[in-house]
Amino acid sequence: MGKQFQTVMQMVAVISMALILGACGEDLGVDQHGRKVAVAGPEGQWLVINYWAQWCAPCRSEIPELNGLEQRFEDGSVRVLGVNFDGLQGEKLSQAVEEMGIRFTVLAQDPAARFGLPVTEVLPVTYLIDDQGRMRERLLGEQTAEALIARISALRKEG
Template sequence: MGLSGCAQEDALAQQAKAGDNKNYVAGDGSVTEFAAADRAPAVEINGKLFTGTTIAPSDLQGQVTVLNFWFAACAPCRVEAPQLEALHQEFKDQGVQFLGVNLRDEKATAEAFEKSFNVTYPSFDDKDGSVLLAVSGMVPPGAVPTTLVLDKQGRVASRVLGEIQTGTLKALITAAVAE
């Protein structure tokens, strides 16, 4: 009696075993929304942006925050960068802040990426994993890109694993702003 019928591989496990040397596991594109009553406590992010600015948990209070986990060599990150910037421009006057979370790059590489894609919002230098650790359970360590929308209390309101779709992320941000 074997249990082989119980062991079914998911798409992320298959990517990890592929051996294609892309150095990331692409998310499956799934979108998860969390009802306000079911949200975990506010995330406790303490980190430093490439600009040198330090971000504390209080900086995520009182406004909707979009956190996008990325690095320069990630192909889907390159595709979604212009879309994220367009949404940043659309929502910044509504008090929505966008913050990138760069997981691998040195400052010069991150800045070159931001310049190439005209990204104007700042990013965390998270090579030490402190921001990623603060959202553990919400962002799988290897699933890049991942985008979180935090509500005005700093709680995760929604998550997109993988490359964003502009309309979907716009709807998630709009819902969080309306709360």
């Protein structure tokens, strides 16, 4: 029994290290389905990172707008990523995403450190990340797809 336990623990350690080292590359961790989320996308891709929670009424209203935004940019030039404010993981995250009707990618890990995002204390909050990985804008409160498109367009023109 002890030898089997030790073997299993060694295998767990090796798998864990592989996952940790794999996460250090060009990815944002995993999504609500446990799939790896790559950073790399089409050249010029902007990210819209939205923090949401099930208990947040404006977040619930905003979800259809973000779904529409994701759908509008099927070419990948703008990608919508969600982050659950309460840090839900695994099956709880998947269930919350389904309940909220979210059709865009939801990250299991908070990408705040990677992009230098400030601590989020209000919801909803949306960050616009340019194609160089720089945070360009922090938008507080409920957003519409049209307003986000207009803001991204203006920021692109600014360079």
